[in-house]
Amino acid sequence: MSKNVILFGGTFDPIHNGHLTIASHALNELKQDEVWFLIAKKPRWKRGVTPTSKRLKMLELGICDEPLFKICRYEIDQPSAKVNYTIDTVKALKKLYPDFNFTYLIGADQLDKLHLWKEIVELSNLISFACIKRPNYKLNMRNAINYNVVILNYEGPNISSSDIRQQYDKDKVPLLVHQYIINHYLFIEARIKNYMSMDRVLHTMSVAKLAKRIAKANNYDPNKAYLAAMLHDIAKEINEDVLTKIMEESYPDYVNEPVATYHQYVGEYLAINEFMIKDEEILSSIRKHCTASKDMSTLDKIIYCADKIEPTRGYDSSDLINECLNDIDLGYEIVFKENLEYLSNINRNY
Numbered sequence: 454m455s456k457n458v459i460l461f462g463g464t465f466d467p468i469h470n471g472h473l474t475i476a477s478h479a480l481n482e483l484k485q486d487e488v489w490f491l492i493a494k495k496p497r498w499k500r501g502v503t504p505t506s507k508r509l510k511m512l513e514l515g516i517c518d519e520p521l522f523k524i525c526r527y528e529i530d531q532p533s534a535k536v537n538y539t540i541d542t543v544k545a546l547k548k549l550y551p552d553f554n555f556t557y558l559i560g561a562d563q564l565d566k567l568h569l570w571k572e573i574v575e576l577s578n579l580i581s582f583a584c585i586k587r588p589n590y591k592l593n594m595r596n597a598i599n600y601n602v603v604i605l606n607y608e609g610p611n612i613s614s615s616d617i618r619q620q621y622d623k624d625k626v627p628l629l630v631h632q633y634i635i636n637h638y639l640f641i642e643a644r645i646k647n648y649m650s651m652d653r654v655l656h657t658m659s660v661a662k663l664a665k666r667i668a669k670a671n672n673y674d675p676n677k678a679y680l681a682a683m684l685h686d687i688a689k690e691i692n693e694d695v696l697t698k699i700m701e702e703s704y705p706d707y708v709n710e711p712v713a714t715y716h717q718y719v720g721e722y723l724a725i726n727e728f729m730i731k732d733e734e735i736l737s738s739i740r741k742h743c744t745a746s747k748d749m750s751t752l753d754k755i756i757y758c759a760d761k762i763e764p765t766r767g768y769d770s771s772d773l774i775n776e777c778l779n780d781i782d783l784g785y786e787i788v789f790k791e792n793l794e795y796l797s798n799i800n801r802n803y
Contacts, residue, residue, distance in 0.1 A: 456487060456550075457553075457554045458487050458488070459483065459485050461476055461489065462491040463491070464492070464502060465490065465512050466503045466508050467511045467630055468614075468627070469630075470625055471611070471612030475607065476488045476522060478605065478609060479558050482605050482606065485556065488522050488558075489524070490522065491527070491542065492525075492528065493528060493529075494528045494529040503639060509526075511634070512524055514629035514630050538570075539571070540571050540579075543576060544579070547580075556581040556583050556603075558584075559585070561584060561585070561586055561590040563584075564592060564597060567582070567602070568596055574600075577600040582601065583602065583605055584602050584604050586604065586605065617640070619643050620643055621634075621640050621647060635729050638680060641680065648690070648691075649690050657683060657686050658683075659765045660682045661682035661759075663764070664679060664759035670778040670781075671778075673751050677734065677735060678755050678756070678759075680735060681734075681738045681752060681756050684724045684730070685738070685739050685742045686716065687723050688718075688719035688720040688723055689720075696712070696716065700719065703718075703722055704718045714743050717744065720740070721736050721740040724739055735752070737752070737753055738752045739756070741753050741756075749785065754782065754785035755777075755781060757785065758784060758788045776788075
């Protein structure tokens with residue numbers, strides 16, 4: 454049976470509402486039967502991509518309510534670690550589905566580079582191309598004419614996956630995708646930006662980088678240390694009235710402590726309720742990173758020390774960092790003592 458199929462290639466990191474709107478529009482305007490999302494296994498020109506298995510799961514969740522949307526696994530099922538070229542994928546699909554007519558959907562940025570695609574002349578003879586216009590992006594009409602690209606009349610939302618990774622907005626992704634992102638701790642770097650200023654973000658990133666180093670040097674899980682450090686200050690810049698309300702409701706036993714310490718408790722609260730953290734070691738390290746306690750775990754010590762001695766603090770902490778790298782237990786004792794002296798000198802009692 455013959456079908457008219459749109460191939461919608463991309464990294465989908467993550468799949469977002471813009472992708473779905475574009476696919477629906479192209480399906481209707483081109484009067485096609487289905488849209489196949491062709492997820493890239495090893496995207497060219499991109500680094501730090503979310504693992505394929507997680508991108509695939511987000512894509513499955515994102516299109517689950519769209520019966521005419523399918524996932525094409527051809528590229529991700531290839532055993533080779535090499536980059537997949539569109540010409541090779543299209544040839545394989547034409548062989549697998551000889552009665553199907555394929556249209557490859559691209560964006561204006563891809564149209565601009567279309568002449569650089571591998572074997573583009575042969576590719577344009579094998580399939581049709583359709584292009585989605587992008588706001589404030591000039592179309593390369595020479596490429597459109599040379600390769601018979603149909604320009605679609607699309608004026609939908611301008612959303613990009615890179616923007617979501619840089620400044621997370623849950624309203625730009627399908628609900629099930631958002632829940633998956635939350636439950637799997639994805640895009641933490643982008644999500645913390647919604648809770649703090651850029652100066653605080655830079656401090657947090659520095660703490661996380663150092664915590665990961667200290668953890669690795671002390672045979673502790675560096676990824677767990679990194680996650681805990683990324684979340685340790687998420688309540689630092691919350692309004693004092695809001696902090697107090699949460700403290701009164703959720704941490705009444707600690708309300709009489711200095712207000713400056715509230716953020717460690719409310720940070721734990723947000724980690725549980727906004728980031729869905731269930732790991733008690735991570736939660737404990739957030740809850741104790743400001744004041745410490747008598748019963749400090751290895752992760753508690755790592756986060757406490759990394760917070761106090763990270764390089765952007767404005768003083769030479771290299772000796773303290775080395776102490777923690779060599780032995781976190783001894784390093785913690787030294788850092789804790791020096792921090793008490795510092796707090797005493799500035800008349801703080803925590």
